[in-house]
Amino acid sequence: METSETGSFLKSFIISFYLVVVMWCVKWVEFKYDINFASFGIVPRTVPGLIGILIAPFIHEDFVHLTSNSLPLLITTTMLWYFFEEMATKTFLSIYIITGIGVWLLARPAIHIGASGVIYGLTAFLFFSGLFRRDYRLMALSLLIIFLYGSLIWGIFPFIPEISWESHLIGGLVGTFIAFLFRKQGPQRKVxxxxxxxxxxxxxxxxxxxxxxxxxxxxxxxxxx
CATH class of the missing domain: 1.20.5 (Single alpha-helices involved in coiled-coils or other helix-helix interfaces)
Structure with missing residues (x-):
């Protein structure tokens, strides 16, 4: 499935699938060799915690945590590469890196792991891109995002101390900012x-x-x- 205005759906899915496979491989290595990579997560305002900016999204507490993040990441990254093929890589890396830096700078002292911050960033980017561009097709995508992940809004509040709500909040803000910053790039509203x-x-x-x-x-x- 491919048009002149979108990327290849198969290619978009494969890229997203590989990202999820890497997360599962990391957890398999932990399980296989009875080790824990959580110490490599983001530890705010510490030098060792800087490494977590790059690798924390691929580390998860357990298989339940990993499973809950796998499908949302697969869907949002597939949508990103399909609808925004030309700018997908820089968009993904911008959300990935800036969210990690924001967590390192602003989050509470704890070990922050998991891909949820990136997922919140991608979801916010997809949703607000449709609004900022006033494109009916992308606005329909925004409505789909609300339908699928509208409940994510509750994840930005500190209701459950064990959850890194800071990652969710910062990821959402970063995704919104990137959507505004890149609003004149990629697909535009037809006249x-x-x-x-x-x-x-x-x-x-x-x-x-x-x-x-x-x-x-x-x-x-x-x-x-």
Whole structure:
């Protein structure tokens, strides 16, 4: 499935699938050799914690945590590469890196792991891209995002101390910012012929209104004489 305005769905899915496979491979290595990579997560405002900016999204506490993040990451990254093929890589890396830096700078002292911050960033980017571009197709995508992940909004509040709500909040803000920053890149709203005709009619009306103004001045002069 491929059009001149989108990427290849198969290619988009394969890229997303590989990302998820890497996460599962990391967990398999932990399980196989009875080790724990959690210490390589993001530890805010510490030098050792800097490494977590790069690798924390691939580390998960357990298989339940990993499973809950796998499908959302697969769907959001597939949507990203399918609808925004030309700018997908820089968008993904921007959300990935800036979210990690934000968590390192602003989050509470703890070990932050998991891909949820990136997922929140991608979800926010997809949703707000449709709104900022005023593209009906992308706005339909935004509605789909709300339908699938509308409940994610509760993840940005500190209801459960064990969950890194800071990653969710920072990821969402970063995704929104990137959507605004890149709003003039990638797919844009189509201007249909009827809109062009209406604009032309508006210009003609403005011309005739301007042309009538001298007559109004002459009438005022007649009244004064």
């Amino acid at each position: 249909y012929s009827i809109e062009i005709e209406e604009d032309d009619l508006g210009e003609e009306d403005e011309y005739w209104n301007t042309a009538e103004e001298p007559g109004t001045d002459e009438e005022e002069e007649d009244k004064q004489s």
